[in-house]
Amino acid sequence: MTLKIDINPIKAWLPNISNPLLISGPCSLETEEQVLETAKLLANDKRVHVYRGGVWKPRTRPGSFEGVGSIGLKWLQMVKQETGLLVGTEVANAQHTEEALKADIDVFWIGARSTASPFVVQEIADVLKGTDSIVMIKNPVNPDAQLWMGAVERVHRAGIKNIVGIHRGFTPFRETKYRNYPNWKTFIELKRMLPNLPVICDPSHIAGKREYLSEIAQKAFDMGMDGLMLESHRDPSVALSDAAQQLTPANLGKLLDKLVIRYENTDNPDFENQLDILRNRIDSIDTELLEMLSSRVGIVKQIGQYKKDNNVTALQINRWTELMENRVNTGREMDLNETFVKILFQLIHEDSVRMQTEIMDD
Ligand code: PEP
Ligand code: MN
Numbered sequence: 001m002t003l004k005i006d007i008n009p010i011k012a013w014l015p016n017i018s019n020p021l022l023i024s025g026p027c028s029l030e031t032e033e034q035v036l037e038t039a040k041l042l043a044n045d046k047r048v049h050v051y052r053g054g055v056w057k058p059r060t061r062p063g064s065f066e067g068v069g070s071i072g073l074k075w076l077q078m079v080k081q082e083t084g085l086l087v088g089t090e091v092a093n094a095q096h097t098e099e100a101l102k103a104d105i106d107v108f109w110i111g112a113r114s115t116a117s118p119f120v121v122q123e124i125a126d127v128l129k130g131t132d133s134i135v136m137i138k139n140p141v142n143p144d145a146q147l148w149m150g151a152v153e154r155v156h157r158a159g160i161k162n163i164v165g166i167h168r169g170f171t172p173f174r175e176t177k178y179r180n181y182p183n184w185k186t187f188i189e190l191k192r193m194l195p196n197l198p199v200i201c202d203p204s205h206i207a208g209k210r211e212y213l214s215e216i217a218q219k220a221f222d223m224g225m226d227g228l229m230l231e232s233h234r235d236p237s238v239a240l241s242d243a244a245q246q247l248t249p250a251n252l253g254k255l256l257d258k259l260v261i262r263y264e265n266t267d268n269p270d271f272e273n274q275l276d277i278l279r280n281r282i283d284s285i286d287t288e289l290l291e292m293l294s295s296r297v298g299i300v301k302q303i304g305q306y307k308k309d310n311n312v313t314a315l316q317i318n319r320w321t322e323l324m325e326n327r328v329n330t331g332r333e334m335d336l337n338e339t340f341v342k343i344l345f346q347l348i349h350e351d352s353v354r355m356q357t358e359i360m361d362d
Contacts, residue, residue: 179208
């Protein structure tokens with residue numbers, strides 16, 4: 001399903017943007033000095049567009065730093081006046097949203113825990129109704145593209161057109177090197193359903209550790225994402241939340257210098273011609289693949305009939321084990337990914353058994 005709703009491109013609210021959208025700032029606003037010093041350092045780097053900072057912090061367990069609260073909104077106003085950057089914060093209920101609206105905050109983001117709750121999203125959308133706010137929606141903590149899309153729709157139905165998705169990874173179900181596993185396919189699914197929704201990546205919350213930020217940020221550009229949200233702090237070692245994943249503004253600059261920015265298209269006609277030639281070849285190979293699968297089906301059906309006539313079962317486990325081993329080995333010799341070959345032949349085999357049992361039940 002593809003939903004064509006009128007969501008604005010980033011350029012609609014940032015007309016001078018010429019590089020990917022970049023949002024940076026501390027995980028949490030802590031003191032006026034920390035907020036302003038970090039903001040001034042970031043504003044010196046012209047690649048930064050939006051200053052972020054959490055005022056109300058959703059912490060996994062109570063008792064840790066839960067944000068400075070409303071006073072932080074005043075500091076964000078100061079940042080806006082002194083640096084000219086747009087400012088954004090997380091809102092997680094109607095009261096946060098009302099206060100942030102009053103404080104003239106430009107970007108409201110809905111956190112991963114909130115996106116997972118349609119009631120919360122609706123409550124926020126109701127307050128924003130009729131404003132021209134910029135609303136960013138993080139993926140829900142569980143990899144559910146429909147739930148993520150539902151949140152976008154709720155905000156859009158409140159008349160908001162300036163919407164951006166933020167991919168921040170998903171709660172891992174087993175130990176991984178990252179804090180939240182990226183599961184890029186959920187992002188792809190969201191883009192398939194909402195092709196004109198700009199989506200940026202939040203490598204900080206995916207990584208959990210500074211050392212992994214650049215590989216995730218590069219992957220985001222390789223996947224054609226529209227920008228990044230990266231946490232930064234004047235001195236990450238003393239940060240009150242997410243200390244291990246924040247960068248100094250100087251190190252943020254260094255990280256950005258190394259990233260290769262990719263575009264979905266280029267103006268280079270040679271590239272287009274060459275790409276067309278290669279794509280035509282892929283198209284004909286795919287047709288051949290389908291033709292081969294179709295002749296395979298013909299033989300599978302013949303075998304099904306033959307088994308039926310001889311009272312032999314559709315599923316013969318020995319044959320299946322042998323076939324699988326053989327295909328995986330052959331695939332490996334051809335440099336094909338083992339898991340891919342396994343899954344492919346599992347699907348092919350499942351469908352063959354299905355067809356043969358149908359023949360038998362006829
Ligand atoms: C954050 O951006 O600081 C934050 C709490 O993010 P998330 O909702 O992605 O956990
Ligand atoms: Mn954080």
